[in-house]
Protein backbone atom coordinates (compact mmCIF):
# COMPACT_ATOMS: atom_id res chain seq x y z
CA UNK A 1 0.00 0.00 0.00
CA UNK A 2 2.83 2.39 0.83
CA UNK A 3 5.91 2.89 -1.30
CA UNK A 4 8.51 4.27 1.10
CA UNK A 5 6.89 4.54 4.52
CA UNK A 6 5.64 2.02 7.05
CA UNK A 7 2.84 2.70 9.53
CA UNK A 8 3.54 2.00 13.21
CA UNK A 9 3.02 -1.63 14.15
CA UNK A 10 0.85 -0.69 17.13
CA UNK A 11 -2.20 1.54 17.09
CA UNK A 12 -5.56 1.86 15.39
CA UNK A 13 -7.26 4.12 12.89
CA UNK A 14 -9.39 7.13 13.76
CA UNK A 15 -12.67 7.03 11.85
CA UNK A 16 -15.37 9.67 11.31
CA UNK A 17 -19.07 9.33 12.07
CA UNK A 18 -21.42 12.20 11.16
CA UNK A 19 -18.43 14.51 10.87
CA UNK A 20 -17.14 13.66 14.36
CA UNK A 21 -13.98 11.62 14.99
CA UNK A 22 -14.22 8.23 16.66
CA UNK A 23 -10.91 7.87 18.48
CA UNK A 24 -9.38 4.65 19.80
CA UNK A 25 -7.13 4.65 22.89
CA UNK A 26 -4.04 4.19 20.74
CA UNK A 27 -4.64 6.18 17.54
CA UNK A 28 -2.15 6.30 14.70
CA UNK A 29 -1.62 9.93 13.72
CA UNK A 30 0.42 10.93 10.67
CA UNK A 31 2.64 13.97 11.03
CA UNK A 32 4.57 16.10 8.55
CA UNK A 33 7.65 17.66 10.12
CA UNK A 34 7.61 20.65 7.80
CA UNK A 35 10.22 22.79 6.06
CA UNK A 36 12.37 25.52 7.63
CA UNK A 37 11.74 25.78 11.35
CA UNK A 38 9.67 22.58 11.24
CA UNK A 39 12.93 20.85 12.03
CA UNK A 40 13.00 22.62 15.41
CA UNK A 41 9.31 22.86 16.16
CA UNK A 42 8.14 19.34 15.44
CA UNK A 43 10.36 17.47 17.96
CA UNK A 44 9.40 20.00 20.64
CA UNK A 45 5.72 19.53 19.85
CA UNK A 46 5.86 15.75 19.82
CA UNK A 47 7.65 15.71 23.16
CA UNK A 48 5.07 17.99 24.83
CA UNK A 49 2.04 16.16 23.42
CA UNK A 50 3.41 12.74 24.37
CA UNK A 51 4.24 13.90 27.89
CA UNK A 52 0.75 15.36 28.35
CA UNK A 53 -0.99 12.22 27.12
CA UNK A 54 1.22 10.02 29.31
CA UNK A 55 0.55 12.12 32.39
CA UNK A 56 -3.18 12.56 31.77
CA UNK A 57 -3.96 8.92 31.00
CA UNK A 58 -1.17 7.04 32.80
CA UNK A 59 -0.52 4.70 29.91
CA UNK A 60 -4.15 3.93 29.03
CA UNK A 61 -3.97 6.18 25.97
CA UNK A 62 -1.08 6.85 23.64
CA UNK A 63 -0.54 8.36 20.21
CA UNK A 64 1.39 6.23 17.69
CA UNK A 65 3.02 8.81 15.47
CA UNK A 66 3.39 7.98 11.78
CA UNK A 67 5.99 10.06 9.99
CA UNK A 68 4.87 11.06 6.49
CA UNK A 69 6.63 13.36 4.07
CA UNK A 70 5.92 16.64 2.30
CA UNK A 71 8.02 19.54 1.07
CA UNK A 72 11.80 19.41 0.93
CA UNK A 73 12.01 16.27 3.07
CA UNK A 74 9.72 14.46 0.63
CA UNK A 75 11.96 15.38 -2.30
CA UNK A 76 14.96 13.98 -0.42
CA UNK A 77 13.19 10.65 0.05
CA UNK A 78 11.01 10.33 -3.04
CA UNK A 79 13.05 12.25 -5.63
CA UNK A 80 13.06 15.63 -7.35
CA UNK A 81 9.73 17.51 -7.42
CA UNK A 82 8.01 14.83 -5.30
CA UNK A 83 6.79 17.48 -2.87
CA UNK A 84 3.56 15.76 -1.93
CA UNK A 85 3.91 12.02 -2.48
CA UNK A 86 0.96 9.68 -2.85
CA UNK A 87 2.10 7.84 0.30
CA UNK A 88 1.39 10.97 2.35
CA UNK A 89 -2.05 11.46 0.86
CA UNK A 90 -2.91 7.81 1.38
CA UNK A 91 -1.83 7.97 5.02
CA UNK A 92 -3.81 11.13 5.82
CA UNK A 93 -6.90 9.70 4.13
CA UNK A 94 -6.51 6.40 5.93
CA UNK A 95 -5.91 7.78 9.42
CA UNK A 96 -8.25 10.80 9.30
CA UNK A 97 -6.41 13.18 11.62
CA UNK A 98 -2.93 14.55 10.92
CA UNK A 99 -0.72 17.36 12.16
CA UNK A 100 1.90 19.26 10.21
CA UNK A 101 4.66 21.79 10.41
CA UNK A 102 4.85 24.62 7.86
CA UNK A 103 5.72 24.05 4.20
CA UNK A 104 7.47 26.49 1.88
CA UNK A 105 5.73 28.07 -1.11
CA UNK A 106 7.87 30.06 -3.55
CA UNK A 107 6.63 33.52 -4.54
CA UNK A 108 5.88 34.36 -8.18
CA UNK A 109 6.63 31.04 -9.86
CA UNK A 110 7.43 27.48 -8.89
CA UNK A 111 5.15 24.99 -7.19
CA UNK A 112 1.77 25.99 -5.85
CA UNK A 113 1.22 25.80 -2.12
CA UNK A 114 1.35 22.31 -0.65
CA UNK A 115 -0.52 23.61 2.38
CA UNK A 116 -3.37 24.82 0.21
CA UNK A 117 -3.24 21.59 -1.83
CA UNK A 118 -3.75 19.47 1.28
CA UNK A 119 -6.78 21.56 2.26
CA UNK A 120 -8.28 21.17 -1.20
CA UNK A 121 -7.48 17.47 -1.65
CA UNK A 122 -9.11 16.55 1.67
CA UNK A 123 -11.85 19.19 1.41
CA UNK A 124 -10.79 20.71 4.74
CA UNK A 125 -13.15 23.60 4.25
CA UNK A 126 -12.91 25.27 7.64
CA UNK A 127 -9.63 26.79 8.75
CA UNK A 128 -10.11 27.48 12.44
CA UNK A 129 -7.60 29.84 14.05
CA UNK A 130 -8.26 30.86 17.67
CA UNK A 131 -6.46 33.97 18.88
CA UNK A 132 -6.51 34.25 22.64
CA UNK A 133 -4.18 35.74 25.16
CA UNK A 134 -2.05 33.78 27.63
CA UNK A 135 -1.35 35.86 30.73
CA UNK A 136 2.17 37.22 30.81
CA UNK A 137 2.64 37.18 27.03
CA UNK A 138 4.18 40.49 25.98
CA UNK A 139 2.18 42.29 23.33
CA UNK A 140 2.41 45.56 21.41
CA UNK A 141 -1.14 46.23 22.63
CA UNK A 142 -2.20 47.68 25.98
CA UNK A 143 -5.01 45.20 26.62
CA UNK A 144 -4.28 42.09 24.57
CA UNK A 145 -6.41 40.00 26.96
CA UNK A 146 -9.48 41.69 25.49
CA UNK A 147 -8.98 39.86 22.22
CA UNK A 148 -10.48 36.38 22.24
CA UNK A 149 -11.56 35.59 18.72
CA UNK A 150 -11.66 32.57 16.45
CA UNK A 151 -11.04 33.19 12.78
CA UNK A 152 -13.22 30.78 10.82
CA UNK A 153 -11.76 30.94 7.35
CA UNK A 154 -13.22 29.31 4.25
CA UNK A 155 -10.35 27.13 3.17
CA UNK A 156 -10.94 25.69 -0.29
CA UNK A 157 -11.98 28.41 -2.72
CA UNK A 158 -11.55 32.16 -3.33
CA UNK A 159 -8.35 33.07 -5.16
CA UNK A 160 -6.63 30.17 -3.37
CA UNK A 161 -8.18 27.86 -5.93
CA UNK A 162 -5.16 29.02 -7.88
CA UNK A 163 -6.84 29.51 -11.25
CA UNK A 164 -4.79 32.26 -12.77
CA UNK A 165 -2.93 33.03 -15.97
CA UNK A 166 0.41 34.69 -16.28
CA UNK A 167 0.70 38.02 -18.05
CA UNK A 168 1.45 37.40 -21.73
CA UNK A 169 0.41 33.72 -21.69
CA UNK A 170 -1.57 32.51 -24.66
CA UNK A 171 -4.70 31.59 -22.70
CA UNK A 172 -4.44 34.67 -20.50
CA UNK A 173 -4.34 36.89 -23.58
CA UNK A 174 -7.27 35.01 -25.14
CA UNK A 175 -9.28 35.38 -21.98
CA UNK A 176 -8.62 39.12 -21.84
CA UNK A 177 -9.64 39.45 -25.47
CA UNK A 178 -12.91 37.56 -24.89
CA UNK A 179 -13.64 39.59 -21.78
CA UNK A 180 -12.84 42.92 -23.42
CA UNK A 181 -14.56 42.25 -26.72
CA UNK A 182 -17.52 40.06 -25.75
CA UNK A 183 -18.34 39.57 -22.09
CA UNK A 184 -17.72 43.04 -20.66
CA UNK A 185 -19.59 44.88 -23.44
CA UNK A 186 -22.46 42.39 -22.99
CA UNK A 187 -22.75 43.39 -19.33
CA UNK A 188 -24.20 46.92 -19.20
CA UNK A 189 -23.17 47.53 -15.59
CA UNK A 190 -19.52 47.28 -16.64
CA UNK A 191 -19.87 50.22 -19.03
CA UNK A 192 -16.78 50.86 -21.08
CA UNK A 193 -14.35 49.19 -18.69
CA UNK A 194 -11.51 47.20 -20.22
CA UNK A 195 -8.85 44.95 -18.78
CA UNK A 196 -5.31 46.17 -19.51
CA UNK A 197 -3.79 44.01 -22.24
CA UNK A 198 -0.67 43.43 -20.18
CA UNK A 199 -2.52 42.09 -17.11
CA UNK A 200 -2.16 38.76 -15.36
CA UNK A 201 -5.55 37.29 -14.60
CA UNK A 202 -6.82 35.48 -11.49
CA UNK A 203 -10.25 34.03 -10.86
CA UNK A 204 -12.03 34.49 -7.54
CA UNK A 205 -14.80 31.92 -7.15
CA UNK A 206 -16.97 32.22 -4.04
CA UNK A 207 -19.76 29.67 -4.01
CA UNK A 208 -23.00 29.60 -2.07
CA UNK A 209 -22.41 26.03 -0.93
CA UNK A 210 -18.81 26.76 0.10
CA UNK A 211 -19.80 29.90 1.99
CA UNK A 212 -22.73 28.32 3.74
CA UNK A 213 -20.96 25.19 4.93
CA UNK A 214 -18.28 27.41 6.49
CA UNK A 215 -20.85 29.66 8.19
CA UNK A 216 -22.79 26.57 9.31
CA UNK A 217 -19.72 25.23 11.08
CA UNK A 218 -19.00 28.65 12.60
CA UNK A 219 -22.55 28.92 13.98
CA UNK A 220 -22.38 25.39 15.38
CA UNK A 221 -19.14 26.34 17.07
CA UNK A 222 -20.71 29.52 18.47
CA UNK A 223 -23.43 27.38 20.05
CA UNK A 224 -20.75 25.69 22.17
CA UNK A 225 -19.31 28.97 23.49
CA UNK A 226 -20.30 30.79 26.68
CA UNK A 227 -23.33 33.04 26.15
CA UNK A 228 -21.33 36.25 26.03
CA UNK A 229 -19.22 34.86 23.15
CA UNK A 230 -22.10 33.54 21.05
CA UNK A 231 -21.58 35.79 18.08
CA UNK A 232 -20.60 35.24 14.45
CA UNK A 233 -19.33 38.18 12.40
CA UNK A 234 -19.37 37.77 8.62
CA UNK A 235 -16.26 39.52 7.32
CA UNK A 236 -16.28 40.67 3.70
CA UNK A 237 -15.37 43.40 1.25
CA UNK A 238 -18.84 43.22 -0.26
CA UNK A 239 -19.07 46.92 -0.97
CA UNK A 240 -16.43 46.48 -3.67
CA UNK A 241 -16.74 42.80 -4.66
CA UNK A 242 -20.51 42.58 -4.65
CA UNK A 243 -21.06 39.21 -6.28
CA UNK A 244 -18.34 37.35 -4.42
CA UNK A 245 -17.68 38.94 -1.03
CA UNK A 246 -21.09 40.64 -0.85
CA UNK A 247 -22.73 37.35 -1.74
CA UNK A 248 -20.75 35.62 1.04
CA UNK A 249 -22.38 38.01 3.51
CA UNK A 250 -25.86 37.51 2.07
CA UNK A 251 -25.53 33.72 2.01
CA UNK A 252 -24.26 33.79 5.58
CA UNK A 253 -27.30 35.74 6.76
CA UNK A 254 -29.58 33.52 4.70
CA UNK A 255 -28.21 30.41 6.38
CA UNK A 256 -28.39 31.93 9.86
CA UNK A 257 -32.01 33.01 9.42
CA UNK A 258 -33.22 29.75 7.87
CA UNK A 259 -31.29 26.73 9.17
CA UNK A 260 -30.62 28.38 12.53
CA UNK A 261 -33.70 30.59 12.80
CA UNK A 262 -34.45 29.68 16.40
CA UNK A 263 -30.81 29.97 17.49
CA UNK A 264 -29.81 33.21 15.74
CA UNK A 265 -30.69 36.87 15.57
CA UNK A 266 -29.08 39.28 13.14
CA UNK A 267 -27.81 42.62 14.32
CA UNK A 268 -30.44 44.53 12.34
CA UNK A 269 -33.18 42.30 13.70
CA UNK A 270 -31.94 42.97 17.22
CA UNK A 271 -32.21 46.73 16.61
CA UNK A 272 -35.75 46.40 15.29
CA UNK A 273 -36.82 44.20 18.19
CA UNK A 274 -35.01 46.37 20.73
CA UNK A 275 -36.69 49.52 19.39
CA UNK A 276 -40.12 47.98 19.79
CA UNK A 277 -39.26 46.74 23.27
CA UNK A 278 -38.36 50.28 24.33
CA UNK A 279 -41.48 51.75 22.79
CA UNK A 280 -44.35 49.39 21.99
CA UNK A 281 -46.23 52.17 20.14
CA UNK A 282 -43.42 52.85 17.67
CA UNK A 283 -44.69 52.94 14.07
CA UNK A 284 -42.99 50.80 11.45
CA UNK A 285 -41.61 53.94 9.82
CA UNK A 286 -40.23 55.32 13.08
CA UNK A 287 -38.56 52.01 13.73
CA UNK A 288 -37.13 52.00 10.19
CA UNK A 289 -35.78 55.53 10.75
CA UNK A 290 -34.01 54.34 13.92
CA UNK A 291 -32.23 51.43 12.25
CA UNK A 292 -31.12 53.46 9.25
CA UNK A 293 -29.52 56.80 10.16
CA UNK A 294 -29.76 58.08 6.56
CA UNK A 295 -33.45 57.10 6.25
CA UNK A 296 -34.85 60.57 5.50
CA UNK A 297 -32.48 61.09 2.59
CA UNK A 298 -33.47 57.82 0.90
CA UNK A 299 -35.67 57.45 -2.18
CA UNK A 300 -39.31 56.50 -1.50
CA UNK A 301 -38.65 52.99 -2.86
CA UNK A 302 -35.71 52.46 -0.53
CA UNK A 303 -37.68 53.80 2.43
CA UNK A 304 -40.53 51.44 1.65
CA UNK A 305 -38.08 48.57 1.48
CA UNK A 306 -36.76 49.28 4.97
CA UNK A 307 -40.24 49.72 6.39
CA UNK A 308 -41.10 46.36 4.85
CA UNK A 309 -38.00 44.84 6.44
CA UNK A 310 -39.15 46.09 9.85
CA UNK A 311 -42.63 44.74 9.31
CA UNK A 312 -41.37 41.33 8.19
CA UNK A 313 -39.01 40.98 11.14
CA UNK A 314 -41.75 41.88 13.63
CA UNK A 315 -44.26 39.55 11.97
CA UNK A 316 -41.84 36.66 11.64
CA UNK A 317 -39.87 36.63 14.87
CA UNK A 318 -41.41 38.91 17.47
CA UNK A 319 -43.06 35.88 19.13
CA UNK A 320 -39.87 33.79 19.21
CA UNK A 321 -37.24 36.53 19.60
CA UNK A 322 -39.07 39.58 21.02
CA UNK A 323 -39.32 40.76 24.62
CA UNK A 324 -35.58 40.35 25.07
CA UNK A 325 -35.49 36.69 23.99
CA UNK A 326 -33.11 37.69 21.19
CA UNK A 327 -30.45 38.44 23.81
CA UNK A 328 -30.16 34.69 24.40
CA UNK A 329 -29.56 33.96 20.70
CA UNK A 330 -26.38 33.89 18.65
CA UNK A 331 -25.80 37.38 17.30
CA UNK A 332 -24.91 37.33 13.59
CA UNK A 333 -23.54 40.58 12.24
CA UNK A 334 -21.19 41.61 9.45
CA UNK A 335 -18.26 43.95 9.09
CA UNK A 336 -16.38 45.18 6.07
CA UNK A 337 -12.91 43.64 6.00
CA UNK A 338 -10.79 46.79 6.30
CA UNK A 339 -12.92 47.91 9.21
CA UNK A 340 -12.53 44.63 11.09
CA UNK A 341 -8.74 44.99 10.99
CA UNK A 342 -9.06 48.20 13.00
CA UNK A 343 -11.94 46.94 15.12
CA UNK A 344 -9.98 43.98 16.50
CA UNK A 345 -7.45 46.53 17.70
CA UNK A 346 -9.74 49.28 18.96
CA UNK A 347 -12.76 47.24 20.15
CA UNK A 348 -11.39 43.69 20.52
CA UNK A 349 -13.87 42.55 23.14
CA UNK A 350 -16.81 43.14 20.81
CA UNK A 351 -15.92 40.15 18.63
CA UNK A 352 -15.92 36.39 18.95
CA UNK A 353 -16.12 34.22 15.81
CA UNK A 354 -14.99 35.95 12.62
CA UNK A 355 -16.29 34.03 9.59
CA UNK A 356 -14.26 34.93 6.53
CA UNK A 357 -13.45 33.99 2.99
CA UNK A 358 -10.04 32.50 2.30
CA UNK A 359 -7.85 35.55 1.62
CA UNK A 360 -9.38 37.79 4.27
CA UNK A 361 -9.00 35.03 6.84
CA UNK A 362 -5.37 34.48 5.91
CA UNK A 363 -4.57 38.15 6.51
CA UNK A 364 -6.77 38.50 9.56
CA UNK A 365 -5.38 35.48 11.40
CA UNK A 366 -1.81 36.81 11.25
CA UNK A 367 -2.99 40.24 12.41
CA UNK A 368 -5.02 38.82 15.30
CA UNK A 369 -2.13 36.55 16.35
CA UNK A 370 0.14 39.61 16.49
CA UNK A 371 -2.13 41.23 19.08
CA UNK A 372 -1.90 38.28 21.46
CA UNK A 373 1.85 37.83 21.20
CA UNK A 374 2.83 37.13 17.62
CA UNK A 375 3.00 34.24 15.21
CA UNK A 376 4.59 32.02 17.82
CA UNK A 377 1.19 31.97 19.54
CA UNK A 378 -1.12 31.29 16.59
CA UNK A 379 -2.52 27.75 16.36
CA UNK A 380 -4.87 26.40 13.74
CA UNK A 381 -6.87 23.52 12.37
CA UNK A 382 -8.09 22.63 8.89
CA UNK A 383 -11.32 20.73 9.31
CA UNK A 384 -13.55 18.85 6.91
CA UNK A 385 -16.35 16.35 7.36
CA UNK A 386 -14.11 13.28 7.24
CA UNK A 387 -10.61 14.53 7.88
CA UNK A 388 -8.73 17.19 9.88
CA UNK A 389 -5.17 18.46 9.55
CA UNK A 390 -3.81 20.66 12.32
CA UNK A 391 -1.19 23.32 11.61
CA UNK A 392 -0.02 26.68 12.89
CA UNK A 393 -0.90 30.03 11.36
CA UNK A 394 2.73 30.86 10.66
CA UNK A 395 5.04 29.66 7.91
CA UNK A 396 8.54 28.21 7.78
CA UNK A 397 10.33 31.35 9.11
CA UNK A 398 13.41 30.21 7.17
CA UNK A 399 15.91 32.64 8.71
CA UNK A 400 15.39 30.96 12.10
CA UNK A 401 15.52 27.36 10.82
CA UNK A 402 17.76 24.83 12.54
CA UNK A 403 18.81 27.22 15.33
CA UNK A 404 16.70 25.63 18.09
CA UNK A 405 15.41 29.13 18.67
CA UNK A 406 11.90 29.52 17.23
CA UNK A 407 8.75 29.48 19.35
CA UNK A 408 7.04 26.09 19.01
CA UNK A 409 3.94 27.49 20.80
CA UNK A 410 1.74 27.67 17.72
CA UNK A 411 2.24 24.06 16.65
CA UNK A 412 2.01 22.88 20.27
CA UNK A 413 -1.29 24.75 20.59
CA UNK A 414 -2.38 23.27 17.25
CA UNK A 415 -1.69 19.94 18.97
CA UNK A 416 -3.94 21.10 21.82
CA UNK A 417 -6.67 21.76 19.27
CA UNK A 418 -6.09 18.28 17.90
CA UNK A 419 -6.37 16.69 21.36
CA UNK A 420 -9.59 18.64 21.98
CA UNK A 421 -10.95 17.56 18.60
CA UNK A 422 -10.17 13.96 19.62
CA UNK A 423 -11.97 14.45 22.94
CA UNK A 424 -8.72 14.15 24.91
CA UNK A 425 -9.48 17.24 26.95
CA UNK A 426 -7.44 16.25 30.02
CA UNK A 427 -4.23 16.09 27.98
CA UNK A 428 -5.12 19.32 26.17
CA UNK A 429 -5.69 21.07 29.52
CA UNK A 430 -2.31 19.93 30.82
CA UNK A 431 -0.52 21.44 27.82
CA UNK A 432 -2.41 24.72 28.20
CA UNK A 433 -1.61 24.74 31.92
CA UNK A 434 2.10 24.11 31.29
CA UNK A 435 2.33 26.67 28.52
CA UNK A 436 0.49 29.32 30.53
CA UNK A 437 2.74 28.76 33.55
CA UNK A 438 5.94 28.83 31.48
CA UNK A 439 4.92 32.15 29.94
CA UNK A 440 3.72 33.59 33.24
CA UNK A 441 7.15 32.76 34.71
CA UNK A 442 8.96 34.52 31.88
CA UNK A 443 10.30 31.26 30.46
CA UNK A 444 9.82 32.04 26.80
CA UNK A 445 11.55 31.92 23.44
CA UNK A 446 13.25 34.89 21.74
CA UNK A 447 10.13 36.33 20.13
CA UNK A 448 8.40 36.89 23.46
CA UNK A 449 11.61 37.52 25.45
CA UNK A 450 12.47 40.52 23.26
CA UNK A 451 9.17 42.21 24.12
CA UNK A 452 9.24 41.60 27.88
CA UNK A 453 10.20 44.56 30.13
CA UNK A 454 12.76 44.23 31.71
CA UNK A 455 14.24 41.83 29.13
CA UNK A 456 14.54 38.16 30.03
CA UNK A 457 17.04 35.60 28.74
CA UNK A 458 15.27 33.64 25.98
CA UNK A 459 14.87 29.89 26.17
CA UNK A 460 15.71 27.70 23.20
CA UNK A 461 12.85 26.06 21.34
CA UNK A 462 13.61 22.71 22.99
CA UNK A 463 13.98 24.34 26.43
CA UNK A 464 10.57 25.97 26.08
CA UNK A 465 9.08 22.52 25.44
CA UNK A 466 10.81 21.22 28.58
CA UNK A 467 9.52 24.18 30.59
CA UNK A 468 5.95 23.47 29.47
CA UNK A 469 6.29 19.86 30.60
CA UNK A 470 7.82 20.93 33.91
CA UNK A 471 4.80 23.14 34.62
CA UNK A 472 2.28 20.33 34.03
CA UNK A 473 2.69 20.00 37.81
Ligand SMILES: NC(=O)C1=CN([C@@H]2O[C@H](COP(=O)(O)OP(=O)(O)OC[C@H]3O[C@@H](n4cnc5c(N)ncnc54)[C@H](OP(=O)(O)O)[C@@H]3O)[C@@H](O)[C@H]2O)C=CC1
Nearest residue numbers: 102103104105106115375376393394395396397406407447
Ligand atom coordinates in the same frame (compact mmCIF):
# COMPACT_ATOMS: atom_id res chain seq x y z
N1 LIG B 1 0.68 26.79 6.60
C1 LIG B 1 1.91 26.95 6.19
O1 LIG B 1 2.67 26.00 6.11
C2 LIG B 1 2.37 28.30 5.85
C3 LIG B 1 3.48 28.43 5.06
N2 LIG B 1 3.96 29.66 4.76
C4 LIG B 1 5.17 29.70 3.94
O2 LIG B 1 6.29 29.95 4.82
C5 LIG B 1 7.32 30.61 4.09
C6 LIG B 1 7.85 31.79 4.89
O3 LIG B 1 6.81 32.76 4.98
P1 LIG B 1 6.95 34.17 5.72
O4 LIG B 1 6.17 35.14 4.97
O5 LIG B 1 8.37 34.43 6.02
O6 LIG B 1 6.13 33.99 7.07
P2 LIG B 1 6.47 33.18 8.39
O7 LIG B 1 5.20 33.04 9.12
O8 LIG B 1 7.19 31.91 8.08
O9 LIG B 1 7.50 34.09 9.20
C7 LIG B 1 7.43 35.48 9.26
C8 LIG B 1 7.99 35.97 10.59
O10 LIG B 1 7.03 35.68 11.60
C9 LIG B 1 7.67 35.35 12.80
N3 LIG B 1 7.41 33.93 13.12
C10 LIG B 1 6.97 32.96 12.30
N4 LIG B 1 6.86 31.81 12.96
C11 LIG B 1 7.21 32.05 14.21
C12 LIG B 1 7.30 31.25 15.37
N5 LIG B 1 7.02 29.95 15.37
N6 LIG B 1 7.74 31.83 16.51
C13 LIG B 1 8.06 33.13 16.54
N7 LIG B 1 7.99 33.94 15.49
C14 LIG B 1 7.57 33.40 14.34
C15 LIG B 1 9.15 35.58 12.56
O11 LIG B 1 9.39 36.96 12.84
P3 LIG B 1 10.76 37.55 13.40
O12 LIG B 1 11.81 37.16 12.42
O13 LIG B 1 10.49 38.99 13.48
O14 LIG B 1 11.00 36.95 14.75
C16 LIG B 1 9.26 35.31 11.07
O15 LIG B 1 10.40 35.84 10.49
C17 LIG B 1 6.70 31.00 2.73
O16 LIG B 1 7.16 30.05 1.80
C18 LIG B 1 5.23 30.85 2.95
O17 LIG B 1 4.55 30.57 1.78
C19 LIG B 1 3.42 30.81 5.29
C20 LIG B 1 2.32 30.73 6.08
C21 LIG B 1 1.66 29.47 6.39
Ligand SMILES: O=C(O)CCC(=O)C(=O)O
Nearest residue numbers: 104105113115116362393
Ligand atom coordinates in the same frame (compact mmCIF):
# COMPACT_ATOMS: atom_id res chain seq x y z
O1 LIG C 1 0.64 27.97 1.83
C1 LIG C 1 1.36 28.91 2.05
O2 LIG C 1 2.54 28.94 1.73
C2 LIG C 1 0.82 30.12 2.77
C3 LIG C 1 -0.54 29.88 3.34
C4 LIG C 1 -0.85 30.81 4.43
O3 LIG C 1 -0.29 31.86 4.61
C5 LIG C 1 -1.90 30.43 5.36
O4 LIG C 1 -2.64 29.48 5.12
O5 LIG C 1 -2.03 31.13 6.38
Ligand SMILES: [Mg+2]
Nearest residue numbers: 362363366393
Ligand atom coordinates in the same frame (compact mmCIF):
# COMPACT_ATOMS: atom_id res chain seq x y z
MG1 LIG D 1 -1.08 32.98 6.25
